[in-house]
Amino acid sequence: MKKIILVSFLILFAISGCDKTDSKTLEDTKNQSSLEKLVSGNKRFLEEKTIHPHQNKKSILDNQNAQHPFAVVVTCSDSRVSPEILFDQGIGDLFVIRNAGNLISDIDMGSIEYAVEHLDVKLIVILGHTECGAIKAYINDKDDNYKKHLTHIDDIIETIAEEKEELAAEKQTPKQDNILGCINANIEHSNRLIQENSIVKKHKTKIISMRYDVHTGKIIEL
Structure with missing residues (x-):
């Protein structure tokens, strides 16, 4: 006893x-600043010291009438890339926009504008990742059949293939030998598009490029 x-x-x-x-x-x-919150959150995740903030019923009630995220995260739909988990954040913390290849369409840009204009978010993060399937599809497209638009996946490949940053990377190193360079170029392309947005400029919103390593869990700033 x-x-x-x-x-x-x-x-x-x-x-x-x-x-x-x-x-x-x-x-x-x-x-902490918004960026410091993300960096320290990923550090906790790596060290297995996560605190899982704002992941309870109280957080639901606190955010039921309004949201106040401190950062926008534009990232890939890849199931291995979950911003709230990787940055150790919770309900109401991040305004997340996801699609294959973390691309920026008009709709994605509209979502960013909403977060900046109406939610007063001061930080935007473009979070790409290693082993990105969208980038691999672009790299492995041997005969540029994407221009036939056989599927909507071809639309993704074409979008990536036409990015100025990808074309510049291809001139330096053949894409088949430069997957990390292609991933970085894609991230920087999205960064540039957001930088050029008039609403983002007006609000002087900070934009950061980051890359997640699916092998280690670590996120670095580019």
């Missing part, structure tokens, strides 16, 4: 200690 009581006490003590640590970490992030 004494052993059971002792074990129960130790468990409660451990849980209580974790709660205090998580609360302190969450409090510390309040003084």
